[in-house]
Amino acid sequence: xxxxxxxxxxxxxxxxxxxxxxxxxxxxxxxxxxxxxxxxxxxxxxxxxxxxxxxxxxxxxxxxxxxxxxxxxxxxxxxxxxxxxxxxxxxxxxxxxxxxxxxxxxxxxxxxxxxxx
Amino acid sequence: xxxxxxxxxxxxxxxxxxxxxxxxxxxxxxxxxxxxxxxxxxxxxxxxxxxxxxxxxxxxxxxxxxxxxxxxxxxxxxxxxxxxxxxxxxxxxxxxxxxxxxxxxxxxxxxxx
Numbered sequence: 670x671x672x673x674x675x676x677x678x679x680x681x682x683x684x685x686x687x688x689x690x691x692x693x694x695x696x697x698x699x700x701x702x703x704x705x706x707x708x709x710x711x712x713x714x715x716x717x718x719x720x721x722x723x724x725x726x727x728x729x730x731x732x733x734x735x736x737x738x739x740x741x742x743x744x745x746x747x748x749x750x751x752x753x754x755x756x757x758x759x760x761x762x763x764x765x766x767x768x769x770x771x772x773x774x775x776x777x778x779x780x781x782x783x784x785x786x
Numbered sequence: 787x788x789x790x791x792x793x794x795x796x797x798x799x800x801x802x803x804x805x806x807x808x809x810x811x812x813x814x815x816x817x818x819x820x821x822x823x824x825x826x827x828x829x830x831x832x833x834x835x836x837x838x839x840x841x842x843x844x845x846x847x848x849x850x851x852x853x854x855x856x857x858x859x860x861x862x863x864x865x866x867x868x869x870x871x872x873x874x875x876x877x878x879x880x881x882x883x884x885x886x887x888x889x890x891x892x893x894x895x896x897x898x899x
Contacts, residue, residue, distance in 0.1 A: 719886070778827060779827065
């Protein structure tokens with residue numbers, strides 16, 4: 670079974686700073702996907718960024734980027750130029766690759782990120 | 787188009803009552819998932835469907851929990867004889883067949899008193 674671990678329960682930074690959230694996972698699969706989801710106070714689940722394990726290049730979405738280290742089974746999220754609206758709970762998630770059909774997401778425990786003005 | 791919708795958004799029920807939670811996926815999304823999220827935790831998988839077929843129900847905690855999707859669209863998660871430990875946010879998500887990205891609904895917050 671796959672497990673996802675987020676070792677930082679809470680983090681706090683000043684607006685405009687850069688912050689990195691950590692995530693490690695355990696799997697015997699070779700092909701899979703990794704995700705970061707954001708859950709703001711509204712408690713919606715919003716996909717921030719995703720990474721395919723077969724791609725060596727790290728994914729980037731505007732101010733959000735990942736550092737994917739497959740051998741170390743590490744998948745950290747970097748938020749540059751942080752904004753007040755980035756305040757949220759952030760979840761790292763894993764999904765096995767399957768050629769047909771869907772697959773469940775396995776989530777970490779979350780990191781509560783606060784951006785201070 | 788419209789996103790995933792869930793109803794009710796909030797449900798308070800007394801211990802021992804049955805509850806039914808509804809999920810209406812994005813139109814055209816074949817796959818539908820149910821997750822449960824306790825306060826301060828990440829969502830945990832319960833079950834999922836492709837079309838009307840329940841493909842995996844390994845995450846359902848016990849036989850008080852069941853789910854159906856009879857016409858391959860709307861799904862209902864039913865909890866019988868509710869207990870206080872069932873209190874949580876119940877989230878539904880949908881995706882295209884073999885779709886990697888799951889789109890989440892707003893959730894139903896269930897409180898069992």
